Amino acid sequence: MTLPKFEYFAPQSLDEAQQLLLDHGEGAHLLAGGTDLLVKMNHGLLKPASVIALKHIKGLETIKYDPKEGLKIGATALLADVAAHPDIRKHYPAVAAGAHETANVQIRNMGTVAGNLCNAAPSADNAPTLLAMNAEVEISGASGERRVPLDQFFKGPGQNVLASGEILTAIHVPLTGSGEGVSYQHISARGKVDISAVCVGVMVRMAENSCSDVRIFLGAVAPVPMRAVKAEAVVRGKELTGEIIEAAGIAAMEESQPITDVRSSADYRKKMVAVLTRRALMEARDRALKS
Ligand SMILES: Cc1cc2nc3c(=O)[nH]c(=O)nc-3n(C[C@H](O)[C@H](O)[C@H](O)COP(=O)(O)OP(=O)(O)OC[C@H]3O[C@@H](n4cnc5c(N)ncnc54)[C@H](O)[C@@H]3O)c2cc1C
Numbered sequence: 001m002t003l004p005k006f007e008y009f010a011p012q013s014l015d016e017a018q019q020l021l022l023d024h025g026e027g028a029h030l031l032a033g034g035t036d037l038l039v040k041m042n043h044g045l046l047k048p049a050s051v052i053a054l055k056h057i058k059g060l061e062t063i064k065y066d067p068k069e070g071l072k073i074g075a076t077a078l079l080a081d082v083a084a085h086p087d088i089r090k091h092y093p094a095v096a097a098g099a100h101e102t103a104n105v106q107i108r109n110m111g112t113v114a115g116n117l118c119n120a121a122p123s124a125d126n127a128p129t130l131l132a133m134n135a136e137v138e139i140s141g142a143s144g145e146r147r148v149p150l151d152q153f154f155k156g157p158g159q160n161v162l163a164s165g166e167i168l169t170a171i172h173v174p175l176t177g178s179g180e181g182v183s184y185q186h187i188s189a190r191g192k193v194d195i196s197a198v199c200v201g202v203m204v205r206m207a208e209n210s211c212s213d214v215r216i217f218l219g220a221v222a223p224v225p226m227r228a229v230k231a232e233a234v235v236r237g238k239e240l241t242g243e244i245i246e247a248a249g250i251a252a253m254e255e256s257q258p259i260t261d262v263r264s265s266a267d268y269r270k271k272m273v274a275v276l277t278r279r280a281l282m283e284a285r286d287r288a289l290k291s
Contacts, residue, residue, distance in 0.1 A: 003041050007050040014060075014140055014167065017052055021165045022142060024050045030167065031055075032076055033111035035103070036119040060169065065091060071173040079108040079116070079126075092173060093287070094182035094201065098129045101186055101196075114168050117153065120160045121195070123220035123263075127154070128201025129184040131217040131225055135173045141166035154224035179212075180205045181287030183280040186219075187272050189263055196220050197264035198272040200252075202280035204240070206288040211235045216248075216277060221256040221269055228252040231277060240285045249278035 007024075011017040021028050027049030031037055040046040054060055055076050062074040065087035073082060082088055083100035099113055102125040116126045117137065127150070135150045142165050150171075153160050162168065176182065186199035199219035205212050214235050216228040231252035238244050258269035 004047055006048050009050060009052045010056045011052060011054075012056050012058070014057055014169065017054065017057060017167060018140065018142060018165060020050070020052050021167070024052075026164070028052055030118075032115035032118075033078070033107075035107050035111040036115060036121075054167070063088070067175070070175040071095070073113055073171040073173070075114040075167065075169050076112055077114070079103070079111050079113060080105070082113050083108060091176065092133075092182070094129045094184040094284075095126075095133070095173060097184045098126045098201070101125050101184065103195075114171060117150070117171070118160060118162065118168055120154050120156075120158050120224070122157055122223055122225065123196045123199065124225070125184075125186060125196055125199055125219070127225040128199050128217040128219045129182060130171065130173060130201070131227070132201035132203040132215045133173050133176070133182055134203075134215065135171055137168050138170040138172060139166050140169045145169075147172070151227065156223050176291070177205065178291050179207060179288055181284040181289070181291060183283035183287065185276040185280045185283070187276065194263065198258075198269050198276055200273070200276040200280045202277070202284045204235070204281065204284040204288050206240070206285065210237060210239050211285075212237070216252060216280075218252060218256055218273055218277070220263075221258040221273055226256070228255055228277065230255045235281065240281065245278050245281045245285075248281055249274035252277040 029048040031053045060074045060076040063077045064072045079099045089096045113126045116124045136147045182203045186196040188194040188196045201217045203215045214232045219225045231248040234248040234251045253274040256273045258266045260266045
């Protein structure tokens with residue numbers, strides 16, 4: 001398929017990219033890896049008048065781990081580089097897993113974690129773990145920089161809080177404390193070539209064998225990745241026995257609001273929410289107890 005004509009810009013700095021966005025208004029779209037954007041353009045769902053590439057902006061690709069401040073993932077850091085980064089694998093294994101479980105090797109070598117979040121698909125593989133870990137996004141626009149907690153970033157399918165002219169420049173993930181464990185679990189009908197039918201990210205903090213804090217996020221079962229507050233209430237303050245974990249999975253299943261679509265029936269998604277929440281809680285608990 002031939003794409004309709006558009007202007008292509010390759011700014012070398014953030015200021016230049018922001019100016020281009022402002023000059024070209026609503027018809028301008030940012031391009032990171034293009035693995036979502038170009039698919040939409042190919043299908044005629046988006047017809048940008050101009051495309052502004054981010055990959056020539058020095059520094060945006062940086063991944064930095066600081067033992068005092070945590071992890072910073074730059075806007076153009078590739079999924080493959082996040083999945084393979086030794087500090088991320090060591091200190092943030094569930095973040096590495098989210099990136100690794102996204103698509104296939106070809107897509108991971110083009111696509112970015114930031115693009116995955118900005119695209120705001122309810123099924124985005126990188127969202128649940130980052131949400132469970134209380135990540136924030138750094139946003140740069142004409143009026144300066146702001147940081148937004150990721151749990152306030154998604155507005156609906158394909159919609160986020162970025163205002164016109166704003167660019168997500170980095171993702172900040174807090175340090176994991178001792179006694180904390182995180183897990184990412186997902187399932188998709190056709191493995192690596194399909195997006196997740198359900199995905200789950202869980203963070204638990206254990207204190208003297210009971211769960212002192214927990215965050216559970218479910219993907220692909222609501223218009224935006226949703227927090228499973230009822231399931232959290234089941235485990236908070238409790239010893240994480242098999243029985244309690246089972247009950248939390250059922251609570252998550254009951255509060256999820258999936259739809260039926262080409263990837264899965266609502267009924268299957270609900271059943272998988274129970275299974276994946278249970279698996280994620282078990283893995284997060286075991287990691288927390290070992291940390
Ligand atoms: C074959 C295939 C398989 C896939 N499998 C999966 C999968 O298993 N799981 C999954 O979650 N996704 C999957 N995807 C979707 C896609 O690959 C991911 O969402 C990827 O992370 C998008 O990153 P990108 O850099 O390519 O984003 P792009 O396509 O470049 O951008 C996506 C959107 O975000 C905007 N954007 C990008 N960066 C910024 C920024 N820094 N600031 C503001 N806006 C920005 C763009 O304007 C665009 O609207 C798949 C796609 C394909 C083609």
